[in-house]
Amino acid sequence: MTHIIDDEILDNVCTLAQLNLSPKEREGAKAEMQKMLDFVEKLEELDTEGVEPMSHVFPLRNVFREDEVRNGDRREEMLANAPKKKDGQFQVPKTVE
Amino acid sequence: MKQYETVIGLEVHVELATRTKIFCGCSTAFGGEPNTHTCPVCAGLPGSLPVLNKKVVEFALAAGLAAHCEIHRLTKFDRKNYFYPDNPQNYQISQLYVPICHDGWLEIETGAGKKKIRIHEMHMEEDAGKLIHDEWEDCSLVDYNRSGVPLIEIVSEPDMRSAEEVIAYLEKLRYTLQYLGVSDCKLQEGSMRADVNLSVREAGSRELGTRTEMKNLNSFKAISRAIEGERRRQIELLEAEKPVQQETRRWDDNKEYSYAMRSKEDAKDYRYFPDPDLPPVEISEDWIRDIRSRQPELRDEKMPRYQAEYRLSAYEAGILTDSRHLAGLFEETAKACKSPKKAANWFLGEVLRLQKEDGLDPEQVCFLPEYLAALIQSLDDGKISAQNAKLVFEKVFRENIEPLAYIEEHGLKIVEDSGALEAAVREALAANPGPFSELKGGKEKVYGFFVGQVMQRMKGKANPAGVRQMLEKIVKES
Numbered sequence: 001m002t003h004i005i006d007d008e009i010l011d012n013v014c015t016l017a018q019l020n021l022s023p024k025e026r027e028g029a030k031a032e033m034q035k036m037l038d039f040v041e042k043l044e045e046l047d048t049e050g051v052e053p054m055s056h057v058f059p060l061r062n063v064f065r066e067d068e069v070r071n072g073d074r075r076e077e078m079l080a081n082a083p084k085k086k087d088g089q090f091q092v093p094k095t096v097e
Numbered sequence: 098m099k100q101y102e103t104v105i106g107l108e109v110h111v112e113l114a115t116r117t118k119i120f121c122g123c124s125t126a127f128g129g130e131p132n133t134h135t136c137p138v139c140a141g142l143p144g145s146l147p148v149l150n151k152k153v154v155e156f157a158l159a160a161g162l163a164a165h166c167e168i169h170r171l172t173k174f175d176r177k178n179y180f181y182p183d184n185p186q187n188y189q190i191s192q193l194y195v196p197i198c199h200d201g202w203l204e205i206e207t208g209a210g211k212k213k214i215r216i217h218e219m220h221m222e223e224d225a226g227k228l229i230h231d232e233w234e235d236c237s238l239v240d241y242n243r244s245g246v247p248l249i250e251i252v253s254e255p256d257m258r259s260a261e262e263v264i265a266y267l268e269k270l271r272y273t274l275q276y277l278g279v280s281d282c283k284l285q286e287g288s289m290r291a292d293v294n295l296s297v298r299e300a301g302s303r304e305l306g307t308r309t310e311m312k313n314l315n316s317f318k319a320i321s322r323a324i325e326g327e328r329r330r331q332i333e334l335l336e337a338e339k340p341v342q343q344e345t346r347r348w349d350d351n352k353e354y355s356y357a358m359r360s361k362e363d364a365k366d367y368r369y370f371p372d373p374d375l376p377p378v379e380i381s382e383d384w385i386r387d388i389r390s391r392q393p394e395l396r397d398e399k400m401p402r403y404q405a406e407y408r409l410s411a412y413e414a415g416i417l418t419d420s421r422h423l424a425g426l427f428e429e430t431a432k433a434c435k436s437p438k439k440a441a442n443w444f445l446g447e448v449l450r451l452q453k454e455d456g457l458d459p460e461q462v463c464f465l466p467e468y469l470a471a472l473i474q475s476l477d478d479g480k481i482s483a484q485n486a487k488l489v490f491e492k493v494f495r496e497n498i499e500p501l502a503y504i505e506e507h508g509l510k511i512v513e514d515s516g517a518l519e520a521a522v523r524e525a526l527a528a529n530p531g532p533f534s535e536l537k538g539g540k541e542k543v544y545g546f547f548v549g550q551v552m553q554r555m556k557g558k559a560n561p562a563g564v565r566q567m568l569e570k571i572v573k574e575s
Binding site for chain 1: 117122124132135136137151152154181228230231368373375
């Protein structure tokens with residue numbers, strides 16, 4: 001079954017990713033996404049019956065930290081690259097839910 | 098009108114009592130200056146690597162085991178994607194596919210007896226930052242001190258049918274987690290937050306109605322009122338044959354009304370996927386056994402034990418076990434003075450009174466139990482009057498002063514010199530000729546008055562029983 005990236009799907013992706021694309025960008029994005037989907041569809045041809053889905057590439061387990069405070073006050077540094085700041089806080093456009 | 102049944106399930110977020118955040122070594126201390134507990138990890142800077150705090154796993158396991166959950170032996174973290182400035186990474190690290198604990202239950206007391214509330218799952222996740230809206234500049238300010246503070250989310254099955262059951266479940270959860278030391282569970286301070294999923298259906302119906310989710314509930318009272326308000330709102334819709342919309346609503350406790358935040362149509366698609374930065378966590382049988390062996394006596398076991406072992410009423414045992422910390426102080430006092438009943442009376446009376454008077458949290462009460470035990474012993478031995486014992490205890494409670502030395506120093510010891518007592522009794526009788534003659538006339542009640550008079554003259558340093566004896570002796574002689 002072939003999946004087609006149509007305008008409806010693209011609209012939804014744009015909404016979720018908060019993207020505002022020009023008509024030209026839309027066509028480009030559609031083509032690229034279609035390529036990705038086709039690639040995944042190719043992979044689907046493989047028989048993966050009984051194969052555990054892999055979520056992590058390295059066979060690492062249980063990487064922990066002890067519960068000890070290691071970081072001090074680095075506020076100045078943390079705020080150094082903020083486009084806008086006020087009273088030791090990051091200033092962002094008004095956001096109310 | 099038709100009969101309706103309310104069906105409620107809860108999602109409870111609990112802030113864990115770790116010293117550091119879930120994925121970095123920043124402090125979780127409450128109330129720091131904005132952004133002073135932040136680092137590249139919890140501020141979501143590109144290229145930073147989260148490393149899991151082991152204590153978070155241990156607390157989640159302790160909570161899950163106490164709530165009779167199954168444990169997933171291999172558990173993973175997932176990214177929940179959404180855009181909001183309180184979430185600097187644009188995803189929250191949470192658990193969707195394999196949460197650490199699942200399928201448990203807690204038992205609550207209801208008017209109709211005991212009832213099991215099933216727990217669907219418990220998972221670990223990180224808290225978000227705090228947004229403040231700046232009216233002056235029409236912008237928002239972000240503080241990431243809370244970003245990355247560890248949470249467990251506890252999701253119940255829709256097994257509750259009334260506000261009373263919801264409160265009983267939350268109380269049970271709170272006591273369990275507080276006793277485990279996993280969280281302080283303060284609703285007002287936000288270390289415990291409950292979202293209420295509620296639907297109504299016609300009584301007898303087996304199908305669930307459309308549910309709404311209510312947020313912003315930060316006290317047991319607000320939760321009760323919100324449940325009552327939402328139940329009424331949904332019934333009114335059904336009675337008018339209008340559909341209930343599946344949506345998230347925000348409860349305004351001042352207006353006692355909830356309003357829609359977002360509906361299902363624009364419900365978010367969070368595009369969860371496994372977090373590649375965090376390797377899976379494998380939980381061994383040994384680890385589970387170790388956590389289980391460290392589980393303290395929970396309130397449900399402590400209360401009946403107090404009743405059986407210390408011969409206290411259910412009411413007294415309930416109050417004494419309200420805080421694990423105070424229960425601990427009580428047990429040490431009882432052990433040191435060898436009289437649980439007397440220790441209990443001091444806790445139910447003076448300790449709670451002073452705690453309230455000083456506006457302390459139970460955890461802030463920190464006097465030495467052996468000091469209270471010594472005071473109880475002195476009172477028992479007739480070395481100090483009850484009234485003075487209370488005064489000395491205030492010193493013990495507030496300043497941890499060694500009571501026996503204090504009693505000596507301040508001359509509060511009961512005077513065993515019968516000469517001084519006799520003088521005081523004669524003085525009191527002479528000063529109150531009216532009552533004295535009533536006493537001679539056999540009016541027993543007047544004894545109380547004279548005991549008070551004598552105690553005053555002795556500055557409390559007399560034993561009331563001794564005073565009474567002396568009074569009787571002198572009255573008889575005169």
